[in-house]
Amino acid sequence: MTQPLSPQALYTPCDPQSLPFETTDEVERLEETLGQERALDALHFGTGIRSSGFNLFVLGPNGAGKHALVRRYLEERAPSQPTPPDWCYIHNFQEPFKPKLLRLPAGWGSQLRHDLETLSEELRSAIPATFDSDEYQSRVHELQQEFNQRQEEAFQEIKQEAESKGISLMQTPSGFTFAPIREGEVLGPEEFQKLPEDERHQVEQEISELQEKLQWVLRQIPRWRKESQEKLQELNKEMVDLAVGHLIKGLKERYPKHDGVQAHLEAIQQDVLDHVDQFRAAQSGESPSAGEEAYEGILRRYQANLLVDNAETEGAPVVYADLPTHQHLIGRIEHRAQQGALLTDFHLIREGALHRANGGYLLLDVRKVLMQPFAWESLKRALSSGEVQIESLEQVYSFLSTVSLEPEPVPLDLKVVLLGDRFLYYLLAEYDPDFRELFKVQADFEEDLPRGEENHQLYARLIGTLADREGLRPMHREAVARVIEHGSRLAEDSERLTLHAGELADLLREASFWAGEAGRERVEARDVQTAIDQQVHRSDRIRERSQELIQRDIVLIDTEGETVGQVNGLAVLQLGRFAFGRPHRITATARLGDGQVIDIERETELGGPIHSKGVMILTHFLGARYAANRSLSLAASIAFEQSYGEVEGDSASAAELCALLSVLANAPLKQSMAVTGSVNQHGEIQAIGGVNEKVEGFFDICAERGLQGQGVVIPQSNVTHLMLRADVREAAERGDFAIYPARTVDEVMALLTGLEAGERDEGGAFPEGSINRRVEDRLEELSQLHSQEKGGKEESPHDRSS
8 A cells, every 4th residue: 555655755845954154244255147058059059150140039938037147148248349330321312212321330329329429510600790791792793793794785885876877866665776866866766757758768777777786785694694593602612611611621631441331421511502592582582481491491401410429439239128029120101291282301310229229139029929920021021131221111012192102121130038937938939930040049048957965055146146136135045945845845845946036036025025024134934934825825715705605515526435436626717827736536437438538528519639549548548558459338427526617738638537446446446535646548647747736725725614634635746846735744644634745546446445456467367356456347348238238239139039
């Protein structure tokens, strides 16, 4: 008969005396990362290799400290890396809607922006001053006089020729006209008609010739005016060039090695010359809108939009994007409203996280990226192309019809580090073909580390480091020992310690709080226990209600007596971060049938696939052990009584098999015991999860009703996972409660029935009266009944009449 576990096997304590300090104030702080050597090796490789596609995916459970560790590692590495350049957008004078990109050494971008802003201000004052100068006004006056003189000379020449012929050139409101004169007087029409005919013809011919000459002069006047305007424009350009040239030259001397800056300055100079008229209009105040265009429009495009400024950056940047939307990743193009229209220019281009992290490292939570529309595809496109193309989703998908830009793409050279759990990693690796090409390095975080004296001391240093970092009260070594023990409980393994830094830090914070509430300067073991108890108390309302339903016999659970075909199974309910065990009554029935074991949970679609698999396994176990040479002639059913939600997992398959064997053997099962464990086709009991919660869940029910030697049967392979509460261990010490390890279903049946399970002898028969013999006899009886029934149905009518 299987013996119960000793109280020492139910818990693996940490001896406070093995910790060589009094409080954590004496402990050396832990600088290295505990238990994550594999992940650190992956980080070292992934950040060191420069080949394309070797971005990183850091996978591990939430609360494992992935973000803090990775960020700390990158920030330690970043200063040794070269500082990335500055990036600026400038106006494209040939294609205004395609802004140009400038790459400058770190710190030069802000200097260029300042220089161009200064240039704009200088142009704002220098150009008006040029047009107000005496030299300019004098030369304009000369051009005007030249035009007027040329026009006057042409008219004077015609006038003199006309006078020499006795004809006067007169200017009337309707234009110029010629009239004959005699003795200094202009002849009227009547007087002109009195002249001799030959003389009239001579005068008319001369007037006609003079009119042709006058028409020629009048036709020349617009050309002369145009030439004068061209000379004025040349003068304007000459004056502006004098005013601007030395400013541009000075800037070009500051950036001798930057061809992009040189070209932009030359384009500015040419653009100023091309827009002299607008500057003149603004200076003269001819039009308010012209002034606004000159000063707010033209001058604005001479400046630079500093997209990324690395002047204050030392080494490679480390950027974490907390809200990785499409726009926050690749940047955006903003618009401004003007007279009812949405307008934009290169000044309204905004950087994204990829720009800020360019040349360094970008950390992203993969779940957040996947939750944002278009963000994942935008990130992949940028990494695949090696450049960031800033584009508006409204424009790409034609959601908005307005003026937009096509900025020159920014070359991309960075490492993207995704942080996420294993499920998302394997999901992406399976279903996204681009993922494996872009994220070739996985850094897999360990969730726990082995226990031992050396690791206990390292764990104590980790606890001290966390407490010191959080500014908490120092912890006594007994408190540290209790935290170490709880670390094993969190790891669900008495031989390992959890590495979930988040849960540890929360426990330390709460323990420090309760120590302060008690007026203690240091944290003691009782404060840690109080913190643990309070964590449970805040979360266990539903557990208490569940136990209340059992105590009031609303949910039926027996903890004493014996019943055929009924056993106490154990389940774990996970509610957020809190898990607790709850017993379930499992029942079985069996009768003559065709070898079918019905899983009622599956038939009602309340059973998950793993649970259904467990029922199928126990069905085949029955057939293989008891009916290898004949058909299994039974119809059996198995049910979780009073279960109204989904049942998943195979940890109840051992209990289900015991209930079925009890029915077949007609052997009552002890209701003072509960069973957990899965079973394989050979009848071996296999390990399950949540063993501590399951044991304690049944213990709590028994303790409420009075402990009378009840117990729980668990798989032998789960013994190493036991880290039970103190009250359970104390009851075991008194003999009021027991935990039994089992390797096979035979051992479980022997414990539940008090009968020998039995093994086959040399002749292949089980011992008389054993559980297995009784099951086999019953199945043989059912098989014979099935054969007789089948034979009776196949009997012919003639045979029946005879």
